[in-house]
Amino acid sequence: MGNLDKFANHKEWGIRQIALVFCFLFCSSVFAEGPYKYAAIEHLFEQKVGVVVLTSVYKKLGLSIEVNPLPAKRAQLEASNGMLDGEVMRIWSYGEQNPQLVRVPTPYYSLNTTAFYLSERALAISTLSDLERYKLVVVRGVKHTADVTANHKYVEQLSSTDKLISFVHRGRADVALTNKVDGLVASKRLKLNEHIAYSAPLAVFPLYHYIHERERHLVAKVDEVIQAMLRSGELAQVIEQAEQQVLNSGY
Incomplete structure (x- = not known):
């Protein structure tokens, strides 16, 4: 009987340990x-x-x-x-x-959709409809520029704002469309800020x-x-x- 009691006690201890582990895992998932x-x-x-x-x-x-x-x-x-x-x-x-x-x-924040282009071209862009005559570049998958160019014929998608500005500088696109601050910082980072001009905000998105x-x-x-x-x-x-x-x- 002594051995049976020891076995029973050992089994009960094991069950308690397993229960504690399950309790710990459950409580962690609920409260953490x-x-x-x-x-x-x-x-x-x-x-x-x-x-x-x-x-x-x-x-x-x-x-x-x-x-x-x-x-x-x-x-x-x-x-x-x-x-x-x-x-x-x-x-x-x-x-x-x-x-x-x-x-x-x-x-909790907002962005301004803005057109960036070569200063020497002095493009007349003050509204979204003014973009229709130009070849545009936008960052792939970004919704605010995708929405405003949805019906535009000449839009190329690139992977970053830096590439947009470079495309415009090399004459491969007329206009880069992006958030104002993104375009300004990219132009400065590429040391092209003296060659790149920008429009007033064409749209504001919360x-x-x-x-x-x-x-x-x-x-x-x-x-x-x-x-x-x-x-x-x-x-x-x-x-x-x-x-x-x-x-x-x-x-």
């Missing part, structure tokens, strides 16, 4: 939130600013994020398929075309954070923080600091 993993379009100024701002937003919720810089098309694929938890920022129409991603209602539907419980929480930061003026301060940080990094 984050880091949430988001995509950002690589090499774009506004996306890098968004990463800094969004990190501050999530920190107020006691949460952390990890961001994967990716080409725009791949970012869309991985976010919409649920391989990642969403995207740092996109324009409104992106949500209409990707129903698996839930738009946080309050925009930018929204997108979260995959499986994590939709975050949407209201994140939106509440963004609204509070907007009301208090903190959002503007964080954006200003983020912009300076990104510019200083040379991104």
